[in-house]
Amino acid sequence: MLNKEQARNILNKVLEYSRADETEVSLGGGTFALTRFAQNIVHQNTMERGYEVSVRTVLGKKTGRASTNRLTDKDLKRVVETALDITRHIPDDPELLPVLEPQEYRRLETPARNTVIFSPDKQLKLVGKIINLARGHGLKASGSLSHTLGSLEEYGERGIFAVANSKGLFAYYGRQLSSLSVTIEGEDSSGWARQEGLGLAELNPETLAATAIDKAIKSQNPRLIDPGEYTVILEPAAVASLVWFLVDGFNALAYYEGRSFLKDKLGQKLAGENFTMLDDAYHPLYSERPFDDEGILKKKVILFDRGVAANLVYSRKEARKHKAEPTGHGLQVPNPWGARAGNIVVMGGEETLEEMIRTTEKGLLVTRFWYNRLVDPMRVIVTGMTRDGTFLVEKGKIKYGVKNLRFNQSVLEIAKNIRALSSPIKIEGMVVPAMKVDHFNFTSTTEF
Numbered sequence: 001m002l003n004k005e006q007a008r009n010i011l012n013k014v015l016e017y018s019r020a021d022e023t024e025v026s027l028g029g030g031t032f033a034l035t036r037f038a039q040n041i042v043h044q045n046t047m048e049r050g051y052e053v054s055v056r057t058v059l060g061k062k063t064g065r066a067s068t069n070r071l072t073d074k075d076l077k078r079v080v081e082t083a084l085d086i087t088r089h090i091p092d093d094p095e096l097l098p099v100l101e102p103q104e105y106r107r108l109e110t111p112a113r114n115t116v117i118f119s120p121d122k123q124l125k126l127v128g129k130i131i132n133l134a135r136g137h138g139l140k141a142s143g144s145l146s147h148t149l150g151s152l153e154e155y156g157e158r159g160i161f162a163v164a165n166s167k168g169l170f171a172y173y174g175r176q177l178s179s180l181s182v183t184i185e186g187e188d189s190s191g192w193a194r195q196e197g198l199g200l201a202e203l204n205p206e207t208l209a210a211t212a213i214d215k216a217i218k219s220q221n222p223r224l225i226d227p228g229e230y231t232v233i234l235e236p237a238a239v240a241s242l243v244w245f246l247v248d249g250f251n252a253l254a255y256y257e258g259r260s261f262l263k264d265k266l267g268q269k270l271a272g273e274n275f276t277m278l279d280d281a282y283h284p285l286y287s288e289r290p291f292d293d294e295g296i297l298k299k300k301v302i303l304f305d306r307g308v309a310a311n312l313v314y315s316r317k318e319a320r321k322h323k324a325e326p327t328g329h330g331l332q333v334p335n336p337w338g339a340r341a342g343n344i345v346v347m348g349g350e351e352t353l354e355e356m357i358r359t360t361e362k363g364l365l366v367t368r369f370w371y372n373r374l375v376d377p378m379r380v381i382v383t384g385m386t387r388d389g390t391f392l393v394e395k396g397k398i399k400y401g402v403k404n405l406r407f408n409q410s411v412l413e414i415a416k417n418i419r420a421l422s423s424p425i426k427i428e429g430m431v432v433p434a435m436k437v438d439h440f441n442f443t444s445t446t447e448f
Contacts, residue, residue, distance in 0.1 A: 001030035001150035001161070002051065004172045010053065010071060011164035017080045020057035020087065022099045024165040026293065026332070028052050028158035029069075030150015035123040038142040040131045045120050052158040055083040056333060058099065061092035063334060069158075093334075097316055099165040100295050106282065126200075130209040134184055137213055143182040147200050151175060151289075160332075163295045173289035178203055183388060184212040188448075189222060189401060191215025192367055192388035194237060196426045198287045215367060215389035219401025224445055225392060227405060231363035231419075232440040233356045233393065238366045239435050240428035242411050243277070243346060245374055245382050250279075250303050252312040253338025256322065261380050261412070262309050271307040271415030274349065278302045279313060279329070279341035285426040286343050291328060293335075298328030303341065307415070315339040348433030349421030356420050356436040358396040363436075365391040365398060369407070380411040385446065405442040414440065 002010070007027050014025040029051035036044040053076065054067040064086030068079040127145055134141035151159025162172040180203045181194045193211040195203050234242075246261075254260040281288045281298045290298050294316060302310045314322070315330030315338055329339035357365065364386075372384035386404045393399065420436040 001174060002027070004162075004174070007162040007172050008164070008170060010076070011162060011170070013073065014053060014055055014076050014080060015164060015166055017077050018055070018057060018084070018166070020059055020084060020166075022058035022166050023080075024056040024058075024099050024163070024294070024333070026054045026160045026164075027162040028054070028151045028160045030148060030152040030161065032152040032154070033123060033147045034154065035120075035127050035145045037127050037131065037144070039140050040135060042124060042127055042131075045123060047120065048152065050152060050158070053079060054160075054332065055079050057083040057087045058096070059084070059087050061094060061096050062087050062090045063093060063096055064088075064090050065332070065334065095317060095321070097320065099167055100169050100316070102168045103171065103291070103295055103297055105171055105297055106290050126203075126205050129205050130182055133206065133209045133213060137217065138186075139213060139216055140185045141182060141209065141212075142185065143180070145180045145203075147176070147178045149174070149176045160293055161289060163291070163293070165295070169295045171289070171291045171295045173291070175287050175289060177287055180205060180208055182208050182212045184209070184216040186216050186220055189216050189219040190388045191217075191219065192237075194427055196429075212388075218398065219389050219391065222390075222401040222403045222448075223392075225402045225405075227442040227444050229439050229441055231360060231436065231438050233353065233360065233363060233365045234435045234437060235353065235365075235367050236422075236425050236427045236432050236434050237368040239346065239432045240430040241369045241372055241384070242382060242409075242414060243344060243430060243432060244428075245372075245380055245411050246277070246303075247341050247344060249380070250312050250341050251338045252314045252318040252322065252324070255312055256318070259377070261378050262312075263378070266309050266312070268309060269307045270309050270412055271304055272418050273306050274418050274421060275304055275307050275415045276302070276347040277304040278345050278347075279327075279343050280345045281343040283343065283345050283431055285424075285431050288343055292330045292339075293332040294330050296326050296328045296330060298343075299325075301327050301329075301341065304415070313339040313341045345431040346424060346433060347421075348424040351420040351422055351436070353422055353434050356422070356434065357393055357398065359420075360393045360396060360436070362395075363393045364402070364405075364440075365389075365393055375408065376410075381408065382411055383408045383443075404446045404448060406444045406446070407441060408443045409441050
C-alpha cells in the first residue's frame with residue numbers, strides 16, 4: 001500500500017488544485033489478496049491493488065463530493081472540478097460545520113513482522129494443507145483466505161486510510177488484516193472454524209481445519225430434537241452475529257430520532273451485571289485507524305457498563321446539536337447516517353468453553369448462526385438458524401449432533417441471561433467471548 005509520505009503527497013496535490021472555500025480529501029484502498037476454495041478445489045486465487053480519492057468541497061453553506069480511482073495529476077484536477085460543480089448545484093445546509101482543525105493522534109503501529117502479502121503460489125500451498133486434511137478424512141473443504149494491506153476489502157470496497165483538509169489536518173494509518181474461514185462437509189454434517197489476525201503469520205490453517213473436521217465428524221447422523229427454551233453455549237462467532245444487532249442502537253442520530261431500542265432507556269439497566277460492551281479501536285486484537293472519516297480522534301466509549309446502557313457514539317454534527325463531545329465515529333460528510341461504533345469489544349470472563357460444557361446439565365452447543373434477520377428493532381428481536389455444528393449437551397458431555405433449529409430471540413434478553421463468559425477473541429470483525437446463556441428460544445426445527 002501507499003506509505004505515509006506517498007499518501008500525504010497525493011492529498012496535498014488535491015488541496016492545491018482546489019479553489020473551494022474549504023476542501024477535505026480522503027484516500028482509501030491498498031492491496032487485497034483472496035483465495036477461495038470449494039469441494040476441495042481452489043476456484044479463485046486473486047490479488048487486487050487499487051485506490052480511491054474522495055474530495056469534498058465547500059462553498060459557503062454548500063458542500064458536495066466526488067471521487068476517482070485514478071491518481072494522475074490530470075484525474076486529480078478533474079475530480080476536484082467535479083466536486084466543485086456538484087457543490088454549486090446543491091442547496092445550502094444551515095447545519096454544515098467547517099472542516100476540522102489539525103488533530104493529535106495516538107500512534108498505532110501494526111507489527112512489522114507480519115507486513116507481507118503472500119504470492120498466489122504461497123496462498124495455494126496454505127489452502128492446500130486444509131484440503132489435504134479434509135481429503136484424508138473423506139470430507140470436503142470450502143472457505144476463503146484473505147489478507148489486506150490498507151483499507152481495500154472484499155467486493156472492491158475501498159474504505160479510508162488517510163484524510164487531509166485545507167486547514168492542515170492530516171491523518172494516516174497503515175492497517176493490515178488477515179482472515180481464514182473453513183467449512184468441512186460430510187454426507188449429512190458440516191463443521192466450521194474461522195480465525196482473524198493482524199497478519200498471515202498469525203493464522204494456523206492446520207489447527208483451524210482440525211477444528212472444523214472434528215465438528216463435521218461429531219455431528220454426523222444428526223438427530224431431530226424438539227424446539228423450545230434451552231440453555232445454550234454460544235461459541236464466539238455465534239455471539240458476534242447477535243451482538244451486531246445492538247450496534248446501531250448506540251448511534252446518537254437514531255437515538256434522538258426515536259429509532260433506537262435505547263429510546264427513553266439510556267442510563268437504565270437493560271442487561272445483566274456481567275455484560276459490558278464498549279467500542280475500543282485501541283484494543284490489542286484490533287488493527288484499525290484511530291480516527292473517523294472526518295479525522296476526529298476515536299475515543300474509547302463504554303456502551304453497556306455492567307448491564308447499564310451508558311453512552312452513545314456521536315458524529316460532529318450530532319454532538320454539536322446535542323451539546324456533546326464527538327466520539328470519533330462519524331461517517332463521510334454529507335452524512336445522513338450519523339455515527340457508527342465499529343470496534344466492538346464484549347468483555348469476557350474466566351470460564352473456558354470446556355468448563356461451560358462440563359457444568360451444563362442439558363443444553364445445546366452452537367458453533368454459529370446464519371441467515372440472521374432483525375424482526376423487531378425496538379426490542380432487538382432477531383431470527384436465524386444454527387449452522388455447521390450444533391450439539392446436544394447432557395450431564396456435562398457432548399452427546400450427539402442435532403439437526404439445525406430456527407430461533408426467535410431478543411438479544412437484550414440474551415444479555416440478561418448470561419451465566420458464564422470465556423476470554424474474548426477477534427472473530428467476525430468483533431472482539432467477543434463465548435457465552436453460556438439460559439432461556440434461549442428455538443421456535444422450529446429443520447430437516448438438515
